[in-house]
Amino acid sequence: MIERAQCLGIGVIVGLVVAATVVAVWPRHQTPETYAPEVRRPDGSLVLERQPTAKPAVTHKLPSGGKRERSVHVDVKPTAQDCPLCSVDLTLVRMNDGSRRVIASSTTGEVVTGIDIPLLPADPALKWAAGVSYGQGWGGWLDRDIGRLRVGIEVNDTDGGMEARGKVGFRFK
Helix, strand or coil, X not given: CCCHHHHHHHHHHHHHHHHHHHHXXXXXXXCCCCCECCEXXXXXXXXXXXCCCCCCCCCCCCXXXXXXXXXXXXXXXXXXXXXXXXXXXXXXXXXXXXXXXEEEECCCCCCXXXXXXXXXXXXXXXXXXXXXXXXXXXXXXXXXXXXXXXXXXXXXXXXXXXXXXXEEEECCC
16 A cells, blocks of 8 residues: 555656656747848947848858858948949858857958857757656666767665666667
């Protein structure tokens, strides 16, 4: 017969598992970007017009594994009188390792040099996980992600003493 304390413990464990599952699979709602007009600043800079529904022209190839995040087009009117208008296309690309790269090209000239300065840290990759478990008794576990592998250990209190288990698995989307 199950004692009241065991029922309460099982209820808490089930509640925690359900809560963790809901948090893990609940869709993260991002605020959709909407149209915004360009804004000329007093220092001469221009906050670019944002057109989330526009379809950008493909002006350059992406690096292997890269995914386009943003596409930017800029026309620059040189201050010298005899210089033609210069068009520059920029693409922000997210790489497989989570880093970002910027690709620049021009239809009216040659991109000679440029610099990409990351100002915010990249999203940290979480590599460790830990938690509690309950079966015939309470226990704890620790997991570590190494590339596509997930390895871990679990230690539980059982009727006959302590029990330890090793785990190996594969991560996938």
